[in-house]
Amino acid sequence: MRIQTSFSLKPTIADGTTGVMVVDEVKKELTLEARDAAIEEIAARLGVRAERGRRFAELTSLRVGGAIDWVISPVTEEQAATVVFALDQAGIAWRALGSGSNVLADDADHHYVVLSLKELKGEARFDGERVSVSAGYSLPRLCIDTGRRGLAGIEGLGGIPGTVGGALWMNAGAYGHEIGNVTETVRVAREGRVVEVPGHEVKWDYRHTSFREGELLLGATLLLSRDDPEKIGARMLEAKNKRLATQPHGGRSAGCFFKNPPGSSIGTGKMIDEMGMKGERRGGALVSPIHANFIVTEGEDAKAADALALAEEIRERFRREKGIELEYEVELWRAGQPDKSPEAEIEELESKTSQASAGESAGLQTPDSGLQTEEEEKR
Numbered sequence: 001m002r003i004q005t006s007f008s009l010k011p012t013i014a015d016g017t018t019g020v021m022v023v024d025e026v027k028k029e030l031t032l033e034a035r036d037a038a039i040e041e042i043a044a045r046l047g048v049r050a051e052r053g054r055r056f057a058e059l060t061s062l063r064v065g066g067a068i069d070w071v072i073s074p075v076t077e078e079q080a081a082t083v084v085f086a087l088d089q090a091g092i093a094w095r096a097l098g099s100g101s102n103v104l105a106d107d108a109d110h111h112y113v114v115l116s117l118k119e120l121k122g123e124a125r126f127d128g129e130r131v132s133v134s135a136g137y138s139l140p141r142l143c144i145d146t147g148r149r150g151l152a153g154i155e156g157l158g159g160i161p162g163t164v165g166g167a168l169w170m171n172a173g174a175y176g177h178e179i180g181n182v183t184e185t186v187r188v189a190r191e192g193r194v195v196e197v198p199g200h201e202v203k204w205d206y207r208h209t210s211f212r213e214g215e216l217l218l219g220a221t222l223l224l225s226r227d228d229p230e231k232i233g234a235r236m237l238e239a240k241n242k243r244l245a246t247q248p249h250g251g252r253s254a255g256c257f258f259k260n261p262p263g264s265s266i267g268t269g270k271m272i273d274e275m276g277m278k279g280e281r282r283g284g285a286l287v288s289p290i291h292a293n294f295i296v297t298e299g300e301d302a303k304a305a306d307a308l309a310l311a312e313e314i315r316e317r318f319r320r321e322k323g324i325e326l327e328y329e330v331e332l333w334r335a336g337q338p339d340k341s342p343e344a345e346i347e348e349l350e351s352k353t354s355q356a357s358a359g360e361s362a363g364l365q366t367p368d369s370g371l372q373t374e375e376e377e378k379r
């Protein structure tokens with residue numbers, strides 16, 4: 001039987017407002033059997049571990065989310081680059097996952113490959129004020145390593161329970177430090193090779209970068225500055241204490257769920273708190289009683305749908321009561337084919353254009369200009 005699958009070359013974040021990850025139009029139809037055989041062949045040829053039967057509930061800090069068709073775990077940057085190139089060439093969709101501490105994945109089955117970067121850690125390599133690390137390296141560990149060597153610039157990030165790759169992807173920040181500010185080069189997989197991209201060519205925005213879906217980040221070289229290890233340690237401790245006093249820790253969360261609204265002097269957490277929503281619950285998900293911008297999950301039966309329902313209720317109240325459209329800070333990983341992919345939008349626009357030109361309609365935007373405008377808006 002031919003099964004319509006939803007894998008594609010490049011999963012894409014198509015909607016900057018909702019943070020919803022959608023995948024490109026189906027580029028190539030494969031039966032699931034043919035796809036599985038291709039994955040097994042790639043894994044055997046490149047000597048990389050490929051597993052079935054894993055679930056997002058085991059791989060994300062919220063401990064919810066459905067089954068994953070395949071999890072592939074490269075151990076070196078070169079191997080990761082060749083794996084994604086082979087997957088791309090075979091038309092098999094993949095998404096990169098670090099420690100899963102900023103992802104809410106749907107409860108349904110996810111028919112794509114998760115490229116787990118947790119094994120891609122190696123050793124941190126120091127050279128003067130520079131440190132080079134791979135994407136799977138733990139961010140808290142890196143902060144400790146660098147602080148001890150008297151290298152300053154990331155001590156505020158010490159309590160973020162993520163990997164370096166995840167931190168680079170979203171320009172993680174806390175307590176006055178953002179990783180983009182100290183990134184000299186990022187190593188990216190291109191055409192099966194490891195390519196260095198200068199940090200200044202990357203757009204580092206608030207919890208967002210110019211990296212695109214389909215681009216795999218393999219590691220980075222950070223350029224830090226010299227300071228007294230004791231002073232760095234003291235600042236790290238100060239950030240840690242603030243975090244422990246104001247944020248839930250050790251629990252099932254994905255950090256702040258929403259971004260702070262641009263230009264607002266009050267943060268999202270404080271506003272949710274003032275709405276009296278701390279402790280509000282939907283099934284196994286609740287608004288943290290400690291910091292209201294954290295949604296935490298509880299119990300064996302907690303579902304991604306619970307967290308999403310609660311998040312959408314918060315967004316709806318912001319819309320209604322404050323006229324604010326809250327943006328997700330966590331990534332929402334959808335299991336199925338999206339309603340509309342960028343390619344589908346192009347097709348739709350093209351078909352509208354041809355219909356319009358057939359009817360001699362004037363003033364219709366070209367597909368390109370229409371999309372460009374939309375892209376601009378998303379940024």
Ligand code: EPU
Binds near residue numbers: 174258268290291
């Ligand atoms: N506040 C409340 N109630 C709450 C939460 C906060 O009244 O439920 C008050 C606090 O007392 C404080 C103010 O709001 O006076 C700001 O709170 P906080 O210092 O926690 O800052 P935030 O804007 O809520 C941001 C980041 C955090 C980061 C902290 C510290 C975002 C969305 N959040 O939180 O990042 O750790 O600053 O730098 O930008 C994350 O990225 O996942 C994250 C948690």
